[in-house]
Amino acid sequence: MADTATESGTAGRRITWARAGVATVIIGTLALWLYAFLWPQPLFGRLEDTTFPTAAEPVCAEARAAIDALPRAEQARDNVDRADTLDTANAKLDTMLTRLEALPRGNDKAARSVGEWLDDWRQYLTDRKAYAAQLRSDRTTRFTVTQSQRDKAQITQSVDRFANVNRMGSCATPVDVA
Secondary structure, eight states, X not given: OHHHHHHHHHHHHHHHHHHXXXXXXXHHHHHHHHHHHHSOOOOTTXXXXXXXXXXXXXXXXXXXXXXXXXXXXXXXSSHHHHHHHHHHHXXXXXXXXXXXXXXXXXXXXXXXXXXXXXXXXXXXXXXXXXXXXXXXXXXXXXXXXXXXXXXXXXXXXXXXXXXXXXXXXXXXXXXXXX
16 A cells, blocks of 8 residues: 555656646746747847938939839840840949948948948949849840858848848849849
8 A cells, every 4th residue: 555655646746747847848938939029129230320221211212213213124125225224223223322322320330330231232233233244245144142251141131131120121122133
């Protein structure tokens, strides 16, 4: 009889420890999800000083509208006509970047981030110009984008992420190349 009571007590403790373990996992998981949804997390790349984004959005919107008014790729007569349209769009982007570079950038931290973003934009524009030049002589050429050394991804991802988290949607890369 004594052995049965001991076995029963041990089994009861095992069940209690198992339940406590499961309850701990459930409570921990619930706490993690509550933290993730209820406490705002800072967005990577978000500028606290909004001087630049506020001034930049209208500049980008103007350039975007001009590019959107150009003929689409499928409307081109041939590869040279398409390259001409890309040259026109690239000139609009070049002007946009020149205007953006002249805008006030805010505090030192914002100025550094904006400078890196503009460098990425310039690289993307260089890629676009190279594509347009290649397209003139080779209608089968493909548009390739430089990989960011900072992010180890296509440079368009860092350009677009920065534009979007800083509420400059018009400053993201246009989708007119394809």
